[in-house]
Amino acid sequence: MLIGVGNDIVDIDRIRAVLDRQGERFIQRILRPGERAYCERRHDFAAALARHYALKEAAVKALGTGFRHGVGWRDVGLARPEPGGVFSKPRLTFEGGALVRLNAMLREGEEMVGDWSMSDEPPYATAYVVLFATAVGTETGPRAHSVAPSSP
Ligand SMILES: CC(C)(COP(=O)(O)OP(=O)(O)OC[C@H]1O[C@@H](n2cnc3c(N)ncnc32)[C@H](O)[C@@H]1OP(=O)(O)O)[C@@H](O)C(=O)NCCC(=O)NCCS
Numbered sequence: 001m002l003i004g005v006g007n008d009i010v011d012i013d014r015i016r017a018v019l020d021r022q023g024e025r026f027i028q029r030i031l032r033p034g035e036r037a038y039c040e041r042r043h044d045f046a047a048a049l050a051r052h053y054a055l056k057e058a059a060v061k062a063l064g065t066g067f068r069h070g071v072g073w074r075d076v077g078l079a080r081p082e083p084g085g086v087f088s089k090p091r092l093t094f095e096g097g098a099l100v101r102l103n104a105m106l107r108e109g110e111e112m113v114g115d116w117s118m119s120d121e122p123p124y125a126t127a128y129v130v131l132f133a134t135a136v137g138t139e140t141g142p143r144a145h146s147v148a149p150s151s152p
Contacts, residue, residue, distance in 0.1 A: 003105055003112065006061025007128035008054040012120065015053060016046040030056070030073045034080055050125035051118045052077065058116070058129040059092065063101050070097030078116075089145040092116050092129065106133055115142040 018026050027036060030053060039048035059076040060066050067073065075098035078090040092114040094102050102112055110133040118127035140146040 001110075001133045003102075003131035003133055004062040004064055005128065005130050006058040006063075007126070008057035008061065009124055009126045010050045010054040010057070011123055012047050012050040012125050013123050015050040015125075019046055019049065032074050032077050035077050038078075038080055047120055047122065047125060051120055051127060054125050054127035055116055055118050055129065058127045059094075059114075060098070062114075062129040062131045063094075063098060065098075065101055069101065071101060072097060075099070089142075091141065102131075109136055110134065111136045113139045113142060115144075 027049070031039065031049065035052050039045050039052065042048040055078065056073055056076050060071055063071065063076075065071045075096040076092070076094055079093045080090040081088065094112075106112060112131055113134050114129060114131045116127060116129045118125070120126070
């Protein structure tokens with residue numbers, strides 16, 4: 001069953017300006033440590049941060065809360081697995097207030113499967129998120145990423 005969808009579009013230059021003004025405080029408010037490490041490996045940190053910012057806004061729209069009701073920026077985000085596994089796409093994960101909200105929408109015997117996409121074409125970064133409730137143990141993740149493509 002569909003839980004929710006969300007999308008967002010962000011002006012990268014606006015994020016760059018907030019970064020210039022607030023620096024470390026802004027980064028720590030928005031990014032989880034793993035997301036920060038990833039963004040720091042990209043050639044344009046502000047653009048990578050903007051994509052994650054859009055992703056997080058999309059996720060909280062899919063939850064139906066926005067950043068209210070105890071849901072914070074670092075409660076939603078991407079967990080990047082070690083390279084080499086079948087599931088190589090970063091997973092959308094929920095913690096803290098976002099996990100409380102998510103669990104309130106899941107029924108007995110259900111778990112969440114979510115997927116996302118993000119993109120940028122300066123000056124904009126954009127992202128969307130889709131969340132589904134599925135029977136526990138029936139899905140290992142979005143099928144496009146949990147079932148290895150056959151060759152060639
Ligand atoms: C939902 C939220 C994330 C939208 O943020 P936004 O980027 O300001 O606004 P957007 O234009 O992208 O989206 C607005 C639309 O989202 C939808 N929306 C609003 N609240 C929503 C909710 N709780 N769940 C799902 N969708 C929601 C509505 O369709 C809204 O359009 P409307 O106002 O015409 O009805 C906002 O509630 C929020 O929590 N913003 C926090 C922003 C913030 O903290 N900024 C600080 C920057 S440093």
